[in-house]
Amino acid sequence: MAESVVLIDYGMGNLHSAAKALEQASPSHRVRVSSDAQVVAAADRVVFPGVGAMRDCMGALRERGLDQAILSVVAAGRPLLGICIGMQALTRHSAENGGVDCLAVLDGSVTRFPDHAGKQRLKVPHMGWSPVLQQPHPLWQGIADQSRFYFVHSYCAADLSATQTVGSCDYGVPFAAAAARDNVFAVQFHPEKSAADGLTLLANFLRWQP
Structure with a gap:
């Protein structure tokens, strides 16, 4: 029987494009979109995507019991991929919306980009293609170091520990x-919008055995 890959539906995110990208990355996997905490908790692999505001994200997860389902997947050692706000929600805390406690799977916190870097004014959100400096991890297999991925975000994890940071920008x-932490891998960029390298990363996740 094909492995089940569940894409978490908590009312936020472009689930259609992410589901299609996962199906394209590995047609042998059975991709399912679900808002049912029991389905998520029982999945062989879980993808945690999202866009939007952190308070809404965490509120929707808790309302549906999906926060506990995610933590049970992590505790069970099954592969979990966080994307965009899905990565941010795995940290300890986000400064967005006046401050929101998150899932504390990763050790960092999330802050807003500054308006200026030195004398240069930054456009926020950070939007577009940027190179990612890699640290060794199986999910980078077949992807050249400093390949460019597609980002759209106003907040970022700027204080994640070096031991858990496997890609920097x-x-x-x-x-x-x-x-990365054990069976968890999370990215701030959108692999489903990142052309061939994004599909390679998704394919690597779907065959990863942490």
Whole structure:
């Protein structure tokens, strides 16, 4: 039987494009979109995507019991991929919306990009293609170091520990573009919008055995 890959639906994010990208990355996997906490908790692999505001994100997760489902997947050692706000929600705390406690799977916190870097004014959100400096991890297999990925975000994890940072980027300030802890991998960019390298990363996730 094909492995089940569940894409978490908590009312935020472009689930259609992410689901299609996962299906394209590995047609042998059975991709399912679900808002049911029991389905998420029982999945072989879980993808945690999202866009929008952190308070809404965490509120929607808790309302549906999906926060506990995510933590149970992590505790069970099954592969979990966080994307964009899905990565940010895995940290301890976000400064967005006046401050929101998150899932504390990763050790950092999330802050807003500054308006200036030195004398240079930054356009926020950070939007577009940026290179990612890699640290060794199986999910980078077949992807050249400093390949460019597509970002859209106003907040970032700028204080993640070096041991959990496996990809870094700079937009006025250095920040974690990819993070890893045991069976968890998370990216600030959108692999489903990042052309061939994004599909390669998704394919690597779908065959990853942490």
